Amino acid sequence: MKPHAAAHSRQRQALSVLTGRLRGQARKITGPRQAILKILRAQPHPLTSRKIFAALPKGLCDLATVYRVLHLFEEMGLVKRFDFGDGTARFELVGEGDAGHHHHLVCTRCSEVVELEECFPAEIEQRIAAENGFKAVSHKLEFFGICPECQ
Numbered sequence: 001m002k003p004h005a006a007a008h009s010r011q012r013q014a015l016s017v018l019t020g021r022l023r024g025q026a027r028k029i030t031g032p033r034q035a036i037l038k039i040l041r042a043q044p045h046p047l048t049s050r051k052i053f054a055a056l057p058k059g060l061c062d063l064a065t066v067y068r069v070l071h072l073f074e075e076m077g078l079v080k081r082f083d084f085g086d087g088t089a090r091f092e093l094v095g096e097g098d099a100g101h102h103h104h105l106v107c108t109r110c111s112e113v114v115e116l117e118e119c120f121p122a123e124i125e126q127r128i129a130a131e132n133g134f135k136a137v138s139h140k141l142e143f144f145g146i147c148p149e150c151q
């Protein structure tokens, strides 16, 4: 595998840039929205709604609001949803100018997540598309294993 053509910008955007993106789409910056952006920014790994909720100041909003805000952010392309096969959606902030395409290595014992910067060469998708008569082929892929701490 070689690095993806469009290297994932793992830099964190300033909170003002993120709230600017909300404003740019004529969205109000409510307390919960701003607080959730802050948590996602501080933790550059996919987080479950419950984890985000637990990190919010007590009494700011309920879990249903967290679900709604994450759904809104996903629609706006601010966050990307990942599925690690355990039935719980996880959300991660998408960098500016980055479609959010990247992969994770997940520990099956402690759920530690490593961000992977490499991806398959584009030729593999092109060949799969050509061989099957498909267009616009993409992929989703996560890796699983046992981290050094858990060995």
Ligand SMILES: [Zn+2]
Residues within 6 Å of the ligand: 107, 108, 109, 110, 111, 112, 146, 147, 148, 149, 150
């Ligand atoms: Zn582990």
Ligand SMILES: [Zn+2]
Residues within 6 Å of the ligand: 044, 045, 046, 092, 102, 103, 104, 115
């Ligand atoms: Zn990630």
Ligand SMILES: [Zn+2]
Residues within 6 Å of the ligand: 101, 102, 103, 118, 119, 120, 139, 141
């Ligand atoms: Zn990939």
